[in-house]
Amino acid sequence: MVYNTEGIVLRTRNMGEADKVVTLYTRDHGKVSAAARGARRPRSRLLGPTQVFTHGRYMLFKGRQLDTLSQGEIIHSYQKLREDLDDMAAAMYLTELMDLFLEDGEPSPDLFQLLQMTLQLGSAGRFPLALRIFELRLMALLGYEPQLQQCLSCGSQVMDAVAFSAEGGVVCENCRSQVSRIRSIGKGTYEWMKRLSQWDLERAAILHPSPAVLQEIQTVMAEYIAFRLDRPLKSLQFLQSLEPQP
Numbered sequence: 001m002v003y004n005t006e007g008i009v010l011r012t013r014n015m016g017e018a019d020k021v022v023t024l025y026t027r028d029h030g031k032v033s034a035a036a037r038g039a040r041r042p043r044s045r046l047l048g049p050t051q052v053f054t055h056g057r058y059m060l061f062k063g064r065q066l067d068t069l070s071q072g073e074i075i076h077s078y079q080k081l082r083e084d085l086d087d088m089a090a091a092m093y094l095t096e097l098m099d100l101f102l103e104d105g106e107p108s109p110d111l112f113q114l115l116q117m118t119l120q121l122g123s124a125g126r127f128p129l130a131l132r133i134f135e136l137r138l139m140a141l142l143g144y145e146p147q148l149q150q151c152l153s154c155g156s157q158v159m160d161a162v163a164f165s166a167e168g169g170v171v172c173e174n175c176r177s178q179v180s181r182i183r184s185i186g187k188g189t190y191e192w193m194k195r196l197s198q199w200d201l202e203r204a205a206i207l208h209p210s211p212a213v214l215q216e217i218q219t220v221m222a223e224y225i226a227f228r229l230d231r232p233l234k235s236l237q238f239l240q241s242l243e244p245q246p
């Protein structure tokens with residue numbers, strides 16, 4: 001069976017002499033891995049469309065064990081993301097998150113749009129904001145939305161949260177001592193987390209939270225994601241190693 005779909009290359013690995021196995025997140029079929037025969041040959045027409053982070057249109061054949069990617073047409077090559085070390089580390093982090101959290105299949109147009117927007121915003125030099133929006137919304141789309149309105153422990157309405165638990169939400173002043181994995185967050189950071197999770201994507205993308213706010217969100221979301229995954233991310237450690245230490 002042949003199928004055509006738009007997709008973004010999450011990762012690739014070499015197979016044999018000149019082939020590649022490409023893992024795509026596709027708009028219509030979710031996560032798919034497919035063999036791209038000859039894609040590593042310099043003159044292959046699949047060379048460009050199968051580079052990591054590429055957004056393209058693909059033609060695939062369903063296989064018994066592995067699908068085959070037979071044609072590809074580039075929509076956005078995102079070449080800059082493969083050339084700049086900081087950009088590459090950031091893009092690797094988000095594709096690793098997609099790859100770890102998603103099983104094969106599981107199409108989600110919203111998630112596809114989020115991934116596409118994050119790469120676009122990131123390649124425009126705004127990865128620090130784009131990654132924070134991505135983390136918050138990825139977790140929500142997967143059904144792990146961090147609880148930002150009610151206290152994680154007692155359920156009371158939280159007005160100005162000053163604490164976030166890596167178990168997945170804000171905690172009120174009264175419950176603070178009874179909940180584990182707590183980290184303090186500024187009132188401004190709390191407001192920004194709500195905005196970045198709720199506002200529509202185009203609107204959120206033009207916002208400019210301060211670097212200190214983005215840093216705080218990064219810290220609590222990294223702890224929350226690690227709690228959900230039950231393991232640290234290699235690409236996150238690499239990304240953090242590139243960042244200036246405060």
Ligand SMILES: [Zn+2]
Nearest residue numbers: 151154172175
């Ligand atoms: Zn409480």
